[in-house]
Amino acid sequence: MAVRPIRVFGDPVLRAPSVQIDTIDEGTRALVADLLDTVALPGRAGVAAPQIGVGVRAFSYNIDGEIGYVLNPVLVAVSGEPELVGEGCLSVPGLWHDTLRHPHAVVHGIDLEGKPVILEGDGLMAQALQHETDHLDGKLYLDRLDPERRKRAMREVRESDWF
Template identity: 80%
Template sequence: MTVRPIRLFGDPVLKSPSAAIEKIDDGVRALVRDLLDTVELPGRAGVAAPQIGVGLRAFSYNIDGDIGYVLNPVLVSVEGEPELTGEGCLSVPGLWHEVMRHPHARVEGIDLDGRPVVLEGDGLLAQALQHETDHLDGHLYLDRLDAQRRRTALREVRESDWF
């Protein structure tokens, strides 16, 4: 079991768009194992590859005990009016803010055998799909906060013991 350390706010890998996985090899298989091991810890709904220092399009999820992964995920659709939803992030520990998220989301990608994967759902799954694909595009949830909440959040980051 390899639980990888989580990269924190300020690490450049978190602000860089991730590259598509061109070839599924032993390195990608090891990445998936590490993503799955890392997301299994209690309180974790998702881990994107950049959060463990890898700039590739992959993430794992752990929603209501359903654990899995997707390679080269693309957020293909969201539905419903965006609503304020409480959200945190392993890369910004200890912070929790209201962010606008759609109540339904659909992601398409592939698995380790190159077969299509579709993840679709409401509530926490929809939120996680949007959150993790944001990571792969070089965005943190703090980027989605309105100006006032963002100022507050960035002050909390500066005052945190981990920054």
């Protein structure tokens, strides 16, 4: 339907926990279409509903050419020793910091028909699953940085031209 603008750090919708989707209606279908259109742009691995201004539990992903979505996702499992991986966020443009993430993750949710969806992956997919479910809980990847990296990142945010 439409590529939606991305909300950036400082917007309250990014810090509020998202609500469960109880009814799958035309509004939900339009949201999914917008999430899919928005994540399909080059260089995007995932877009959570709060990033386009909607405080509900939904996200889209674009990993290795596979584009999809999930409603009411819950991160049910992570495994492997957490490792530092380079990470950025559309809502914190221009910043890139090493973030601790597990190398494997599993998310359960539903699709637009209410059928169960299981997303599971390693590497970038695992990172995206963790990153996008964090968004739905009102967290940004900056919150996961160690204190010294976070201090440096917050200085970069304050000095950015978009803040």
